[in-house]
Amino acid sequence: MTYSTARPNSLAARDQETVLHPYTDAVALRDNAPIVITRGEGVRVWDDQGRDYIEAVAGLWCASLGFSNERLARAAYEQMQKLGFYHGFTAKSHEPMIQLAEMLLERAPVPMSRAFFANSGSEANDSAVKMIWYFNNALGRPRKKKIIGRVKGYHGITVASASLTGLVNNHRSFDVPLPGFVHTMTPHHYHEARPGESEEAFAARCADELERLILAEDPDTVAAMFAEPVLGAGGVIVPPRGYFEAIQPVLRKYDILLVADEVICGFGRTGNYWGCQTFGIEPDILTCAKALSASFLPISAVLVNERVYEGLAQESHTIGTFGHGFTYSGHPVPAAVAVETLRIYDEMDIVEHVRAVGPHMQAALRERFAGHELVGEVRGVGLIGAIELVADKEARQNFDPALKMAVRAVKLGEQHGVISRALPSDTIAFSPPLIITTAELEEMVEHMGQALDELAVQVRRERMAVVA
Numbered sequence: 001m002t003y004s005t006a007r008p009n010s011l012a013a014r015d016q017e018t019v020l021h022p023y024t025d026a027v028a029l030r031d032n033a034p035i036v037i038t039r040g041e042g043v044r045v046w047d048d049q050g051r052d053y054i055e056a057v058a059g060l061w062c063a064s065l066g067f068s069n070e071r072l073a074r075a076a077y078e079q080m081q082k083l084g085f086y087h088g089f090t091a092k093s094h095e096p097m098i099q100l101a102e103m104l105l106e107r108a109p110v111p112m113s114r115a116f117f118a119n120s121g122s123e124a125n126d127s128a129v130k131m132i133w134y135f136n137n138a139l140g141r142p143r144k145k146k147i148i149g150r151v152k153g154y155h156g157i158t159v160a161s162a163s164l165t166g167l168v169n170n171h172r173s174f175d176v177p178l179p180g181f182v183h184t185m186t187p188h189h190y191h192e193a194r195p196g197e198s199e200e201a202f203a204a205r206c207a208d209e210l211e212r213l214i215l216a217e218d219p220d221t222v223a224a225m226f227a228e229p230v231l232g233a234g235g236v237i238v239p240p241r242g243y244f245e246a247i248q249p250v251l252r253k254y255d256i257l258l259v260a261d262e263v264i265c266g267f268g269r270t271g272n273y274w275g276c277q278t279f280g281i282e283p284d285i286l287t288c289a290k291a292l293s294a295s296f297l298p299i300s301a302v303l304v305n306e307r308v309y310e311g312l313a314q315e316s317h318t319i320g321t322f323g324h325g326f327t328y329s330g331h332p333v334p335a336a337v338a339v340e341t342l343r344i345y346d347e348m349d350i351v352e353h354v355r356a357v358g359p360h361m362q363a364a365l366r367e368r369f370a371g372h373e374l375v376g377e378v379r380g381v382g383l384i385g386a387i388e389l390v391a392d393k394e395a396r397q398n399f400d401p402a403l404k405m406a407v408r409a410v411k412l413g414e415q416h417g418v419i420s421r422a423l424p425s426d427t428i429a430f431s432p433p434l435i436i437t438t439a440e441l442e443e444m445v446e447h448m449g450q451a452l453d454e455l456a457v458q459v460r461r462e463r464m465a466v467v468a
């Protein structure tokens with residue numbers, strides 16, 4: 001059977017008959033052919049109809065060096081020729097894994113002791129959760145196991161990381177969160193602050209709420225908190241001034257570990273090498289993925305500090321093994337690509353580049369959208385930004401979710417040659433490849449501006465139709 005809008009035997013039609021897509025309405029897909037991307041270059045990708053798009057979210061906030069790269073291709077090819085696979089189980093090792101561990105530890109935002117490798121952000125966070133449980137067993141604290149995430153936090157979709165995630169659509173019908181995962185409030189000043197409340201006062205209130213949650217749960221049962229420096233998939237929510245300064249003492253007071261989820265923010269995205277540096281975060285554990293290998297091959301890492309490492313080491317010695325690891329933990333080919341990626345970042349001075357173009361993106365988004373009739377808030381830092389659509393600017397009230405306003409805006413954007421991403425609360429995300437130029441940023445903003453103007457016309461027409 002060939003579904004409606006795809007040409008018979010086209011890639012789109014074949015896709016509709018064979019693929020179960022992540023993050024897609026599977027029934028709607030039968031009537032809406034997917035966009036089939038066939039090649040990429042720089043910040044642009046091309047579909048099988050020959051149309052080109054600026055990829056304004058770097059795929060999934062990840063293709064930091066764009067969509068093709070000779071050096072990364074060569075690094076993978078050469079590693080495959082030399083040693084296409086080996087592993088790290090039972091005290092085996094290989095050079096790319098060792099080199100990558102050294103490079104990550106050298107670059108870590110706070111002293112870290114060891115790197116563990118996995119294949120995705122979800123696996124890194126799941127591994128971190130298990131390490132935290134293992135660590136507290138090592139310390140003879142078997143009750144100290146609960147993990148705190150945040151409402152609208154995103155940490156992935158495996159069972160523990162989905163439990164950490166604080167988004168409805170990652171929980172609904174999947175029977176998560178698991179018991180023992182709790183969520184504290186979203187630090188989003190625009191929606192959550194009281195009238196007249198300063199960012200600092202709001203940050204202090206977030207810390208109070210966190211402490212109340214810890215006390216209600218019993219501090220002896222709370223092991224760790226996970227936090228993204230900027231909440232990404234939950235809506236590009238930049239914490240209010242003073243947020244991490246306020247919450248970290250609360251965690252320390254109750255001996256609760258802090259895990260920084262740098263899966264999006266790591267490697268320059270926020271204008272520092274790590275989001276931790278942008279927001280004054282001193283984590284015990286750091287997870288990263290995505291831009292670690294410019295996303296050309298899957299790889300992620302968990303960095304643990306000396307205290308955590310020592311606990312894990314002792315417990316593994318008591319048991320006789322650290323019974324955790326993936327077949328592909330530290331796989332030599334993605335590890336070699338990641339090593340080359342980090343070298344490229346050093347050579348191009350990725351942080352300086354983001355510091356140069358990031359403010360340009362933030363200013364361009366604000367200039368084009370802050371006064372737009374559909375936009376309530378423009379926010380972001382470095383090369384991550386968002387605009388949030390609202391039905392009522394004064395009341396900061398979103399549209400009825402059933403209207404799927406951001407999805408409509410994103411579709412219109414695609415017609416104008418920009419791929420962006422619709423997030424909860426009608427937020428449209430921008431997180432382009434870090435190599436983007438100011439000219440490309442301007443093109444991105446201009447075309448999304450045209451899309452949003454078209455949506456505004458449609459909304460006015462629809463409102464008139466309702467009144468009539």
Ligand SMILES: Cc1ncc(COP(=O)(O)O)c(C=O)c1O
Nearest residue numbers: 120121122154155156232263264
């Ligand atoms: C902050 C954060 N953590 C974890 C993940 C999960 O990573 P993955 O999709 O590689 O499992 C994501 C994915 O977008 C993310 O944004």
